[in-house]
Amino acid sequence: xxxxxxxxxxxxxxxxxxxxxxxxxxxxxRGYSIFDLASFSNFxxxxxxxxxxxxxxxxxxxxxxxxxxEERGVSEDITSFVVRTSKQGNxxxxxxxxxxxxxxxxxxxGDFIGKAIRITAKIPTIISLIQRSRNNQEFLxxxxxxxxxxxxxxxxxxxxxNAQDSRVLDVALMLHMDHEMNASTMACLVVASTLSDIYSxxxxxxxxxxxxxxxxxxxxxxxxxxxxGSPDNVEKYVMGKLSSGQRLMGFGHRIYxxxxxxxxxxxxxxxxxxxxxxxxxxxxxxxxxEEVGIKVLGRxxxxxxxxxxxxxxxxxxxxxxxxFPTIFASARVIGxxxxxxxxxxxxxxxxxxxxYVGDLGKRYVPIDER
Numbered sequence: 001x002x003x004x005x006x007x008x009x010x011x012x013x014x015x016x017x018x019x020x021x022x023x024x025x026x027x028x029x030r031g032y033s034i035f036d037l038a039s040f041s042n043f044x045x046x047x048x049x050x051x052x053x054x055x056x057x058x059x060x061x062x063x064x065x066x067x068x069x070e071e072r073g074v075s076e077d078i079t080s081f082v083v084r085t086s087k088q089g090n091x092x093x094x095x096x097x098x099x100x101x102x103x104x105x106x107x108x109x110g111d112f113i114g115k116a117i118r119i120t121a122k123i124p125t126i127i128s129l130i131q132r133s134r135n136n137q138e139f140l141x142x143x144x145x146x147x148x149x150x151x152x153x154x155x156x157x158x159x160x161x162n163a164q165d166s167r168v169l170d171v172a173l174m175l176h177m178d179h180e181m182n183a184s185t186m187a188c189l190v191v192a193s194t195l196s197d198i199y200s201x202x203x204x205x206x207x208x209x210x211x212x213x214x215x216x217x218x219x220x221x222x223x224x225x226x227x228x229g230s231p232d233n234v235e236k237y238v239m240g241k242l243s244s245g246q247r248l249m250g251f252g253h254r255i256y257x258x259x260x261x262x263x264x265x266x267x268x269x270x271x272x273x274x275x276x277x278x279x280x281x282x283x284x285x286x287x288x289x290e291e292v293g294i295k296v297l298g299r300x301x302x303x304x305x306x307x308x309x310x311x312x313x314x315x316x317x318x319x320x321x322x323x324f325p326t327i328f329a330s331a332r333v334i335g336x337x338x339x340x341x342x343x344x345x346x347x348x349x350x351x352x353x354x355x356y357v358g359d360l361g362k363r364y365v366p367i368d369e370r
Contacts, residue, residue, distance in 0.1 A: 003355055008254070009180075010188070012350065017050060017338050018180045025258035026111045029178060030054070038171050043148045044068060047120065047176045051113050051339045054292035059348035063146070072142035072151065074098075074129070075105060075118045079139070080128060086134040091127070091326045092210040096203050103199025115198050116337035123330040124148070128155035130319055149173060152330075154296075157318045172313050175262040175306060176328050179337025180255075182359030183338050184208040184215070184334075189273055192340040193350040205336045206329050215325035215332075221250035222321060225285045234288040238296070248293050257301035266309035273316035286312055310362045 004010055025035040030049050037046055045067050046054045052085055056064060079103050085094050088312040132155075140155050149170040150262060153161035161169075172241055178184075186210040192201040209215035228237045241248055253260055267290075270283055290304050297303070314324050 001353060001355055006254075007186075007352070009206050012186075013343055013346075014341060015180070015182075016053065017342060018178045019333070020180050020255050022255040022257050025256055025264075027179075027261050030106070034261055035265065037174060041108065041174065042139075043170050046177060048296070050334050051160050051341075056219065067117055068148060069119045069142070069144040069146075069151075071118045071181075072125050072144070074122050074125050074358065075101075076117065077101065078126065079129060082129040082138075083133040086130045089191055091130050091323050092206060092208075092215075092329070093127055094130055095123065095329060096206045096210075097328050099123075099199060099203055099206060103197060103203075106199070112198060112337075112341055116333070116341075119199070119202055119248070120330070120333050121338070123151040123326070123333060125155065126329060127323060127326045128152070131156055131323055131327070132168075134157075140267065145369055153317060158285065166271065167311060169317055171269060172266065172310060173331040174325075175265060176310070176331035178332070179295075181302045181339075185329045185336055188336045188340055189343050192344060193347055195344075195347070196336065198340065201340050202336055203363075205332070207239055208331050209332065215328045217305075217307040218248060218311035218328065219308050219321050219324045221309075222282070222315055222324075224249045225282050225289065225312065228285050230281070231284045234285060235292050238292045240287060242296055246323060248289070248297070250289075250304055250311075251293050251297055252302045253305045256303065256305065259303040260305040260308075262306035262310075263307075263308050264303040266313055270309045270312050270316070274311060279312075279316050282312055282315075304360050
């Protein structure tokens with residue numbers, strides 16, 4: 001057997017959901033370019049596209065928006081749990097457990113996409129509960145008249161967002177919805193292939209996304225910009241990191257050998273988020289890090305990925321840093337569930353092999369002789 005660490009370049013299924021051209025830096029959902037979707041579409045429409053395989057009609061979209069909005073509320077049990085744990089718990093741990101609780105509360109059979117809609121609609125409510133309760137702020141009930149992104153920002157910040165902020169979050173969530181067979185999607189499929197339930201599979205995805213090499217990288221990238229402090233410090237910081245063999249957070253991707261198209265789009269939106277002196281300085285630092293980093297790493301095919309600018313965007317919108325992976329999860333749950341649904345149509349239990357390198361035929365030694 002050939003050993004392929006990390007399952008690199010090993011395909012486990014066929015898909016019609018997402019296509020990535022890593023050499024040219026292109027990304028497509030159901031055949032539509034991410035650049036077109038980011039320019040012309042919105043969260044609800046792209047979620048419908050990924051789940052149902054086609055763009056909705058106006059009537060289908062309005063019905064879908066209503067279904068999402070109506071599912072935003074969470075039970076008293078989940079509210080109480082989040083409030084009780086918000087000040088000391090890791091947000092991804094809280095979210096993971098809250099999704100498990102959603103599974104305990106769901107007694108309905110079938111309707112896989114209905115359950116996916118339910119989870120997707122409730123995750124922003126759970127996230128807003130975490131941020132507001134740990135800051136001793138009153139929890140706001142979801143506003144069903146607002147779009148998904150507008151309501152998310154409203155529940156976080158306590159005020160109705162302006163059109164620009166809503167659009168920025170709309171696009172950021174679209175960009176995070178799916179990315180083919182990444183670590184968290186694979187984790188979901190391993191669980192789903194055993195014919196476990198959708199909630200257990202999504203919990204596995206959240207658990208994988210928690211890791212700093214996956215969903216936690218956006219927070220680490222922002223910490224990096226804050227640590228640098230000033231654009232004048234960028235070159236020394238970057239060169240010092242690289243010369244000592246450390247990673248430049250937000251740079252590099254297993255698939256992309258050119259700049260991640262999601263990073264290109266988020267960079268454009270980040271420059272529109274200039275709200276105060278701190279945000280302006282962080283944006284300037286990020287752009288300088290990109291410039292210096294590409295000079296050194298670009299020749300090796302290492303460029304900024306989606307995490308490089310996404311943390312900066314989320315921070316500008318009012319989200320606290322350790323919540324960034326949960327925002328990632330709030331969008332990626334759409335891709336996770338779409339891939340689960342697709343895989344189960346031709347399911348095969350995922351059971352890879354390992355190459356044994358230990359000894360054989362050892363003599364058992366009684367405990368008193370060891």
